[in-house]
Amino acid sequence: MSEIENNSLELSDVVRCRFCNKLNKIRTSASRDNVRCGSCRLPLSSDPHKKWSDLDPNSYIHPLDSQALNALKKIPGVESILKKLLEVTHESFSHVMFRANSVRVTKKQYPDLDAKLDVVCATLGIEKPDLYISVSGPQGGLGFNAFTGGVEKPFIVIYSSLLERLDDMEILAVLGHEAGHIHCQHLLYKVAADLLFRLTDVVLRMSPFAAIADLFSLPAKMALLTWSHKAELSCDRAALLVTQNERVVMSALMKLAGGTLSSKLDLDEFVAQAREFDKKFAENYLDKFWATLIAGSMSHPFPVWRVSEILDWSEKEDGYKKIIQKD
Secondary structure: OOHHHHHHHHOEEEEEOOOOOOEEEEEOOOOHHHOEOOOOOOEOOOOOOOOOOOOOHHHOOOHHHHHHHHHHHOOOOHHHHHHHHHHHOHHHHHHHHHHHHOEEOOOOOOHHHHHHHHHHHHHHOOOOOEEEEEOEOOOOOEOOOEEEEOOOOOEEEEEHHHHOOOOHHHHHHHHHHHHHHHHOOOHHHHHHHHHHHHOOHHHHHOOOOHHHHHHOOHHHHHHHHHHHHHHHHHHHHHHHHHHOOHHHHHHHHHHHHHOOOOOOOOHHHHHHHHHHHHHHHHHOHHHHHHHHHHHOOOOOOOHHHHHHHHHHHHHOOOOHHHHHHOO
């Protein structure tokens, strides 16, 4: 072996990624603060990353999610009606739509995203769904979020404008959140809620989903949309279980609320904003009235509320800590 080759070996370390388990060769002299895995692009660290083969979703599902879903299931025939309708409409429509109008993530196409999805699925113990990157939403226009669809064959879609604003760990949080819908078995009701929220009755009656508008009464629609908000809180918890860092989850929520490409955001300021909102919501009847009214017209809960919820769960001894510390 030449002296140059020998020196090269002496200047290198082999580090196994705690997330995807791949080996990485890095220079010994390199600062470890910004060193990323060559496969999943997540930070290399000696800290452990816990994964579960049999994680019970009921161990982290938000109680408001459970309560709202139980109320929804009491509506006569709702599950059987939805399953049949969505199987012949949304399921086939969506798979055609995203195969034709998006880029599917594979080991050769966006390989780091594919590796991140592997991490998510290994952590929660679920089968790997299809993942698509899209620019435009199903109804056209630029998309800025992510969602999970499908009932029999789940898939995840992330819009490219969101990816451009998030770092690698925040992307992992988004994937963890979306996979949480699969792990918590939300999809049947979530797909229906998304359709009802995105499409007005007029549009529904002109689309393949017209039967849904006819079969659902106003109380059923309200129950479905109310549950949909609560389900997001459970999936934020799934994101925390995947990232194992509450600040990463809260940072992703902050960028969903008001992230830009050019401005520096301060997470501690956003957490303070969330705490201030909670205080006013609890003490001021008018604030509570307007917040409740506005929230009813939104597809997701307020980001500040979600930040408060994930912070609260991460600090509870019988919450996140109980799961992550269990042998």
